[in-house]
Amino acid sequence: MRRAEHIDLVWLSEIQWDFLSTRKQRLLARFPEQWRILFVEPFAVGRRSHWLPVKRGRVTVVTVPFLKTVPPGKPQIFDNPLLLWIVTLAGRMLAEFWFQVLGFASTDRIIGLSNIYWGEAAASMPCRVRFYDANDDHLGFTPGQPWLRDSMRRFLDKADLIFYVSDLLLEKLRPRPEQHCVELGNGVEFDHFATHRTETPEKLRSLPRPILGYAGAMDWIDADLVASVAKAWPEYSVVLIGPAYACDWVEHHTALLDLPNVHWVGKVGYDELPAWVQRFDLALMPLERSPLKRASNPNKLYEYAAAGLPILAIDYCDAVRKASGVVHVASTLEEFVRLVPEALADGRKAARQAFARAHSWDTLAETMVCELRDAMQRRWS
Incomplete structure (x- = not known):
C-alpha cells in the first residue's frame, strides 16, 4: 500500500481551471498531499490560458490547445482525416513535452479523462490506470461526429474505471460487463x-x-x-x-x-x-x-x-x-x-x-481516491 501513496495523476479536462469551479477542482483539491496532479486544460478564445504551468494549490495547471468543435453546428473542420491527424499529433507532442518537463511521463501514472476530444490520444498513453469521469453527457454537447464518438469509445474500452453521476448516463456509456463502474454524483462545499x-x-x-x-x-x-x-x-x-x-x-x-x-x-x-x-x-x-x-x-x-x-x-x-x-x-x-x-x-x-x-466534496473525494487506489492495487497484483 505504501507504493500507492506516491501517485502521479494527469487529468485531461474539458474545462479551464480558472473559468468555472467544477467538480474537478473540488475533488482534486482534496486528494492526498502525496499525490502529484497535472491538470491539462483546453484553449478557449477570450479566456486566460496558462501556456506556462502554474500552481493552483497542489495542482499544476497547463494549457494544451487540442481538438475543438469549430464552429458549433456547422460542417466540422476535423471531419477531414488528414487535418484531424495533424492537429492531434501537434497537441500530443506538446502534451508529451510537458509530461516530460514536469515529471509526469511515468508509466505508473493515472490518466483521467473528462475531455472526450482527448479520447483517442489518451487511450494510447502508457499508464497504470485509466479512468473516465462521466460528469455530463459529453457527446450531447457536440454535433456528434463519428470520429469523436469513436475517440470516446476507444478510451472507454480501455478504461479501468468509470465514475458516473447518473444511471441514465451510465446506460449511454455502455460499459463492458467486467468494467468497474462507480456512481459518484456531484456535491457541495x-x-x-x-x-x-x-x-x-x-x-x-x-x-x-x-x-x-x-x-x-x-x-x-x-x-x-x-x-x-x-x-x-x-x-x-x-x-x-x-x-x-x-x-x-x-x-x-x-x-x-x-x-x-x-x-x-x-x-x-x-x-x-x-x-x-x-x-x-x-x-x-x-x-x-x-x-x-x-x-x-x-x-x-x-x-x-x-x-x-x-x-x-x-x-x-x-x-x-x-x-x-x-x-x-x-x-x-x-x-x-x-x-x-x-x-x-x-x-x-x-x-x-x-x-x-452526505454529498459533501470531502466524502466524494475520499470515495474517488479509494477507488483509484484499489484500481492501482489491482493492476499491481
Whole structure:
C-alpha cells in the first residue's frame, strides 16, 4: 500500500481551471498531499490560458490547445482525416513535452479523462490506470461526429474505471460487463453554504418577500416555467442569479425578464454566493427537461440543501427524484406552480442539511481516491 501513496495523476479536462469551479477542482483539491496532479486544460478564445504551468494549490495547471468543435453546428473542420491527424499529433507532442518537463511521463501514472476530444490520444498513453469521469453527457454537447464518438469509445474500452453521476448516463456509456463502474454524483462545499452569512446583499434588501430564488446558469432554465411562477404569484419576488453563456439568451427571454417581479442579478462570485442563496425563502430548480439535463446531477441541489432551504424542483433528472424525501418534486408546470405555498412552508431544515452533508466534496473525494487506489492495487497484483 505504501507504493500507492506516491501517485502521479494527469487529468485531461474539458474545462479551464480558472473559468468555472467544477467538480474537478473540488475533488482534486482534496486528494492526498502525496499525490502529484497535472491538470491539462483546453484553449478557449477570450479566456486566460496558462501556456506556462502554474500552481493552483497542489495542482499544476497547463494549457494544451487540442481538438475543438469549430464552429458549433456547422460542417466540422476535423471531419477531414488528414487535418484531424495533424492537429492531434501537434497537441500530443506538446502534451508529451510537458509530461516530460514536469515529471509526469511515468508509466505508473493515472490518466483521467473528462475531455472526450482527448479520447483517442489518451487511450494510447502508457499508464497504470485509466479512468473516465462521466460528469455530463459529453457527446450531447457536440454535433456528434463519428470520429469523436469513436475517440470516446476507444478510451472507454480501455478504461479501468468509470465514475458516473447518473444511471441514465451510465446506460449511454455502455460499459463492458467486467468494467468497474462507480456512481459518484456531484456535491457541495457543505460549510461554505451552511455557515450563516449575516450580511444581506444590497440588491435583495428592498425586494418584497417571500423570495423565490434560482442560482445557476440561465441557459438551462425553463423560462416558461419561471414566468408561470412569477405570474401566478405576483406579490412574490423571483430572483435569478447566474450568468447567461449564450450571447442571445437575453434577447430570447425579454418576456421573462420584463415581468415586474422577476429580478436577474447576473453572475455572483462563489465566495459571495451563500449570502445570496441564504436569503431565498424558497429555492427553485426550474430546469429544462432535455436529454442533456436528464443525465445530469446538479450541484445546486446540494448547495440549496446545505443552506437549509426549502426546495421546489421540476422532475427533470434522477438526482432530483432520489432526493424527493427532502425536496418537493413536481411532474408538470401546473403542479410546480401549485406547490409553491406548500414548499415555502417546509420546515425540514435539519433533514435537508443531513442530506447535503452526505454529498459533501470531502466524502466524494475520499470515495474517488479509494477507488483509484484499489484500481492501482489491482493492476499491481
